[in-house]
Amino acid sequence: MLKLLMLALPLLSSLVHAAPGPAVPRGGIVGGQEAPRYRWPWQVSLRAYNIYWFHICGGSLIHPQWVLTAGHCVGPTIMNPNNIRVQLRKQNLYYHDHLLPVSQIITHPGFYTVQGGADIALIKLKNPVNITSYVRPVSLPPASETFPSGTSCWVTGWGDIGNNVSLPPPYPLKEVQVPIVENHLCDLKYHKHRSTGDNVLIIHDDMLCAGNEQSDSCQGDSGGPLVCRVRNTWLQAGVVSWGDGCAQPDRPGIYTRVTSYLDWIHRYVPKNS
Ligand code: 4AZ
Numbered sequence: 001m002l003k004l005l006m007l008a009l010p011l012l013s014s015l016v017h018a019a020p021g022p023a024v025p026r027g028g029i030v031g032g033q034e035a036p037r038y039r040w041p042w043q044v045s046l047r048a049y050n051i052y053w054f055h056i057c058g059g060s061l062i063h064p065q066w067v068l069t070a071g072h073c074v075g076p077t078i079m080n081p082n083n084i085r086v087q088l089r090k091q092n093l094y095y096h097d098h099l100l101p102v103s104q105i106i107t108h109p110g111f112y113t114v115q116g117g118a119d120i121a122l123i124k125l126k127n128p129v130n131i132t133s134y135v136r137p138v139s140l141p142p143a144s145e146t147f148p149s150g151t152s153c154w155v156t157g158w159g160d161i162g163n164n165v166s167l168p169p170p171y172p173l174k175e176v177q178v179p180i181v182e183n184h185l186c187d188l189k190y191h192k193h194r195s196t197g198d199n200v201l202i203i204h205d206d207m208l209c210a211g212n213e214q215s216d217s218c219q220g221d222s223g224g225p226l227v228c229r230v231r232n233t234w235l236q237a238g239v240v241s242w243g244d245g246c247a248q249p250d251r252p253g254i255y256t257r258v259t260s261y262l263d264w265i266h267r268y269v270p271k272n273s
Pocket of ligand 1: 222242243
């Protein structure tokens with residue numbers, strides 16, 4: 001959604017933030033804090049080129065050779081894999097980049113707009129990555145996993161820290177815990193102060209909501225993972241997709257529900273490892 005806009009932002013924000021900042025926590029993602037270095041080893045940054053390889057979206061390693069991201073990060077129009085690079089887990093974006101080439105981009109054929117759903121895509125790396133304790137894939141959930149409210153879930157990324165407020169240098173990876181909002185309740189919230197008919201669904205079954213006025217994902221976090229701790233394992237529940245602003249009242253963040261797309265993912269990505 002942002003793409004070319006994002007180009008100037010890292011440079012601009014370094015100027016803006018040269019002045020004493022507002023009394024808010026620094027970092028991408030609304031609320032939360034800088035992620036500890038050993039956490040979220042599956043987080044990646046997707047890059048496109050214009051003067052430099054700038055961050056367009058987040059993503060997650062789900063296999064040594066595959067990255068999961070949002071459809072709107074790389075589609076719906078077909079993109080040349082040569083125009084995208086992948087940066088594996090980094091504490092600070094743009095510091096000592098080591099960009100990996102991509103051999104294939106697969107956007108879900110049902111994706112047209114974020115509101116329409118199927119906002120999911122797969123990126124195949126030219127070469128599998130070495131798995132270490134700092135870089136490793138996240139597990140996908142079993143199809144039966146519903147992620148009810150009360151589940152402990154976190155979203156991570158280098159995106160905006162507030163509405164139209166970009167992450168300032170040194171661009172630390174941020175994390176925030178977000179409360180799951182059940183689909184029916186989320187749909188009710190999204191109908192507030194909107195003209196959409198009560199009978200028209202805004203939050204579709206292939207979406208999942210999480211966040212509140214303190215904690216949310218935001219622009220630039222798109223494509224990144226929402227992970228939940230279930231039976232002592234991290235499972236990727238969602239892909240950052242859209243929302244009406246960030247951390248606004250009655251507007252939780254909206255994620256692509258990963259369990260809705262397991263069959264599609266496994267058409268391309270081998271199971272386990
Ligand atoms: C965006 O525009 C975006 N608060 C991402 C996440 C959210 C809203 C917008 C969720 O990429």
